[in-house]
Structures are given as C-alpha cells and as structure tokens.
Amino acid sequence: MNMTPKQIVDELDKYIIGQEKAKRAVAIALRNRYRRSSLSKELRDEITPKNIIMKGPTGVGKTEIARRLAKLVGAPFIKIEATKYTEVGYVGRDVESMVRDLVEVAVRIVKDEKTHEVEAKVKPEVDAKLTDAICDSRRARDMVVDKTVVHQDLLASKLENEQIELSVLDNAKPIMAIGGPEISIGNMFDGLLPQRRHKRKMTVARARELLTMEECDKIIDKDSVYAEAIRRAEEEGIIFIDEIDKIIGKAGGSNNNDVSREGVQRDILPIVEGSTVATKYGNVKTDFMLFIASGAFHISKIEDMIPELQGRFPIRVELDSLTKEDFKRILTEPKNSVTMQYSRLLEVDNIKLNFTDDALDEIAEMAAAENETSENIGARRLHTIMESLLEDISFNATGEHPMLDVKIDKLYVQNAFKETKKKFDLTKYIL
Ligand SMILES: Nc1ncnc2c1ncn2[C@@H]1O[C@H](COP(=O)(O)OP(=O)(O)OP(=O)(O)O)[C@@H](O)[C@H]1O
Ligand SMILES: [Mg+2]
Numbered sequence: 447m448n449m450t451p452k453q454i455v456d457e458l459d460k461y462i463i464g465q466e467k468a469k470r471a472v473a474i475a476l477r478n479r480y481r482r483s484s485l486s487k488e489l490r491d492e493i494t495p496k497n498i499i500m501k502g503p504t505g506v507g508k509t510e511i512a513r514r515l516a517k518l519v520g521a522p523f524i525k526i527e528a529t530k531y532t533e534v535g536y537v538g539r540d541v542e543s544m545v546r547d548l549v550e551v552a553v554r555i556v557k558d559e560k561t562h563e564v565e566a567k568v569k570p571e572v573d574a575k576l577t578d579a580i581c582d583s584r585r586a587r588d589m590v591v592d593k594t595v596v597h598q599d600l601l602a603s604k605l606e607n608e609q610i611e612l613s614v615l616d617n618a619k620p621i622m623a624i625g626g627p628e629i630s631i632g633n634m635f636d637g638l639l640p641q642r643r644h645k646r647k648m649t650v651a652r653a654r655e656l657l658t659m660e661e662c663d664k665i666i667d668k669d670s671v672y673a674e675a676i677r678r679a680e681e682e683g684i685i686f687i688d689e690i691d692k693i694i695g696k697a698g699g700s701n702n703n704d705v706s707r708e709g710v711q712r713d714i715l716p717i718v719e720g721s722t723v724a725t726k727y728g729n730v731k732t733d734f735m736l737f738i739a740s741g742a743f744h745i746s747k748i749e750d751m752i753p754e755l756q757g758r759f760p761i762r763v764e765l766d767s768l769t770k771e772d773f774k775r776i777l778t779e780p781k782n783s784v785t786m787q788y789s790r791l792l793e794v795d796n797i798k799l800n801f802t803d804d805a806l807d808e809i810a811e812m813a814a815a816e817n818e819t820s821e822n823i824g825a826r827r828l829h830t831i832m833e834s835l836l837e838d839i840s841f842n843a844t845g846e847h848p849m850l851d852v853k854i855d856k857l858y859v860q861n862a863f864k865e866t867k868k869k870f871d872l873t874k875y876i877l
Contacts, residue, residue, distance in 0.1 A: 451477045454518065461514050461782065462507045463775045468763045471498050472515055475736055475761070479521075479682060482734075494733060497718065497758055499690070499748060500740040502765025505824020508740040512686040521682040522552035522675075528693045528739075531710045541713045545723040548683050549730055552675035560671060561662045568661035575657050576600055576650060583610040606651040614656055616642040672727040683735040687714070691741030694750045711752045718758045768824055773810035776825050777801075784832050792836070795843035797850050799836075804856040809835070812863065835862050 449457070454473035455466075462469065475498055482493050500508050509525075516523040526544050577597045584591050599605050648656075693710045717723070720733030739759055748756065768776070777785050778801075785806075789799045813827040823830075839852060 448480050449476075449518075457518055458511065458514055461780045462510055463772050463779060464768065465502075465507050465511065465765050468500050468502075468508075468511055468765050471500075471761055471763045472511065472738065475738075476515075476519060479736065483681065494720070495736040496761050497737040497739070498761045498763065499759040500738065500763050500765060501691075501743045501748060502740075503744065503767055503822060503824060504742050505822075505826040506765045506768055507825070508742075508765060509688055512688065512738065512740065515684075516686075519682075519684065520555070521684055522548050522555060522679050523684045523686070524548050524551055525686040525688055527688050528690045528710065528714070528741075531713065532693060532706055541710070541717060542723045544685055544687075545679075545717060545730055545732055545735075546725045548685060548735070549675060549679045549725045549727055552679040552683065553672065553727060556671050556675045556678065557666070560666045561659065564662050564665055565658060568658060568665065571661050572654060572657045573597070573600060576654060579610050579612050579653060580605060580608065580650065586611070600650070606649065608650050609647055610650055610653060611645050611647055612653045612656070613643045613645045615660060616644060676725075676728050676730055679735070680731050681734055685735055685737050687737060687739040689741055690739040690751075691743045691746050694741075694746035708752060711755050715752070715755050715758075718755065767822070770810045770814040773813045773825065773828060774806050776828060777806050777809060784828055788832060788836055792839065792843055795845035796847055797839060797843045797852055799839075800851060800853045802853065802855040805854045805859050808856045808859040812859070835859060838862070 451470065451473035454476055455469045458469045458473075475496060478495065482490055482495075485493070500511070502508055512525055516525065524544065524547050526547075531541055577593060577600055580596050580600065581591045581593055584596075596605070693707045693714075695707045717732050718737050720731065723730050723732060737759070748759075748762065777783060785799070785801050792799055809828070809831055813825075813831055816831070817823065817827050835854070
C-alpha cells in the first residue's frame, strides 16, 4: 500500500461526491501507516495511529467512504456496527471478536497471495491428477480411454466443461464455541484426525480449482502464513466502527439503556487503546491498528462519549449535508451511479434510457425539496425517487420488443410525480 494521499482521494472521488475533508483525513491516515513502516523499530513503536471519527447526517457517504476504502487498500479491513454489541440478549459482549475477525481477513489475504506464488509449481501435479480423474470417470461410463490423448486435450483446455467425479477433502470442520474465543476442533487436531474425502461430481474447471488449492495447501507453510497475517493485522489492520453514536447515551443519563451503552464503550476502550487479544492463530496486539469511527450524532454528541474513548479519536471530520448540486452529480458521476445502474438493468429488457440534463436537474431539485419537507435521508432519497420514477417502465418492460429508446426529460419527471407533488405542497400548509 503505497498510494499517495492524492491518489487515494482521486480514487475515492470516483465514487463519492464532495466530502473532501473526510477523504483527505482517511487518505492521510493511510499514508501515515506507510510512512511509519519505513522508520526504525524504536521510532515505530512510539508512533500510534491517529484514529478518526467521522460525523455527519444520514446518507451523505460515511459508510460509502469506508466501503470504498476497504476495496482500495490491500490491508486487512473490517467494518462492524457498534450497535451489534448492545443488542438485547447479547450477553458477554464479545467485543474482541472484531479483532479476531480482522485476523481472519488477514489470514485469507496472505493465504491468497501465497497460493498465487506457488500455483505454477503445483500445476504439473494438478494436471496429472486431473488426467487420472478424467480417465476414471470415462471408464466408469464404459468409454475407451487413451491417457495420452486425454492429457493433451486437458493441456489444450478442451475438456474444461466435461463432468467428472473427483474425491475431494471434506473441508467443513466442526467449530466449538466455549464462551470465549471459538476454537476450531478441526484445527486443533489437524493431522490427527484422518482427513475425510468423498466423491463429488463437477466440471474439470472446478476440479482444477479445488485440486490447485489442495496441492498449494500441502506446500504452503501454515505457520509462516499465520505469523505474517498477525503481523499485517497488527501493523496495517483497519477497523471501521460504524454507528458509534448509537452506543452513546445522554450525558448524565441513568436509564438502563444508557448504562448498557456506556458499558459497550468501556468494553471497546481497551481494544482501541491497545491490548492483546487471543486468537486461534496466536496473540494479536491492537496498539497500531487504525480505528475509524462514524456516526450521525444527531441525538448524542461526540462530547457525550466517555472521555477516555474520545481521547483515542483525535481526528474529527464533519461530513457536509448534500445540496441540490451534489445530488445532480451523484446521479451521473460516480462509477456506479444510480442512473447508470437503472439504464443497465433495463437494457436487459430492451429499454434504452436517456436522461436529459433538465430531467436530472428536476430529480435533484425534488430530492433536495423532499429532504427538506419530510425527513432528511441524504442521497438515499435519490434511490426512492428513481425507483418510483421508473416504476411504470420497470413493470412494463418485458424484453419481448425491439430495443426502445426512452427519453426521460423534465416533463416526464414532472408527470410521474404530479400526484405526490401535490401531496408535498400540501404538507407545507399542515402545521
Ligand atoms: N457523497 C456521496 N457521493 C455519492 N454517493 C453518495 C454520497 N453520499 C451518499 N451516497 C449514496 O447514498 C447511499 C447511502 O450512503 P451511506 O451508506 O454512505 O450513508 P451514511 O452516511 O453512512 O449514513 P448513515 O448515517 O445513515 O449510516 C449509498 O448508496 C451511497 O452510495
Ligand atoms: Mg452508515
């Protein structure tokens, strides 16, 4: 991960409109991980990450920034909802599970990398096994078999879709949860329990994937994978705590809910402050993990958090409310924009949508107005508007007609919302 802050922001810009401050803050935090990694060990141990808290109204891109960030960084990353730990019946509040989940992610990343490294090495072995399996399956169907020909055809990728029977490892390992960290019994007795195999039908292509994994597993040194995974979780891991405002009670509040929320904050505190968590791959230190918290904070304030926890989130960024201009851009600019999504979906049923510029203006205007008159749900409003705008077309498109061009212009939008618009105008007068 050595993207510059600017590159990170550019990448986020492809999906998220505005919110420059938040983008810059996460970009700097990420880059600082890289900067720290190039320092001497002594200095490195002194520098802990500056955790970030993002505050902003609902539907303005907080979670979206986290999601995009996750795809961007090759680092172990997980996102959890803080409310998970306050759920009724959630006894014992296993907040350490967030660290264990992060390590799982790290193990998967490292394992994938190592697999890629050794894939070429195991290919001859895999091809040989595949050839045998194809020959066996053909013989079972009373076919005459020439192993050399099969092998050649296999190498020429002619047999990828052929159905064969392959005996594969039973991978489902029993998992036992004894209050604390879950322990996979399969792992404890790895090598002790006889590995069970059973025959399954599949294509040659699928069989190749499975055999490759099996053969790679044999030569990859598990201990070094786990050690590297733990190192990465410790040094590069990012934990995104969403909905953190939901675990904050009213200042001085004393009802049961507030008490339990404060309890969750106290439980989370040691993890954010730095502590050691036992996982099935070994102990993991949380001191250098980066934590990004986010919440709408419209009922509670950041200052209502227990002070110790507040102190561990020195960087605070506020996300802005979205304006009509933002909405218009969100409709078309992001790589996964709403209008693009609907266009693609309807193209399947032979409808080609064309949005005129004044239609986009109208939709953005409506979104802004509705957010003002009813509840402000940010960019999510665009989804609800688009859904009802295209309801008629979505229902009637069948694909059983030649490609139809449908122009969505201002008039179309206005007509589609004639009824609702009246209702909205009325709500203005209802006190
Ligand atoms: N600035 C933005 N640019 C592009 N799309 C956005 C933006 N803000 C929100 N969206 C879109 O709106 C939807 C909701 O956004 P998101 O989940 O990020 O909201 P949030 O800020 O996390 O809100 P909440 O506080 O309710 O969790 C997503 O589909 C997202 O793509
Ligand atoms: Mg969110």
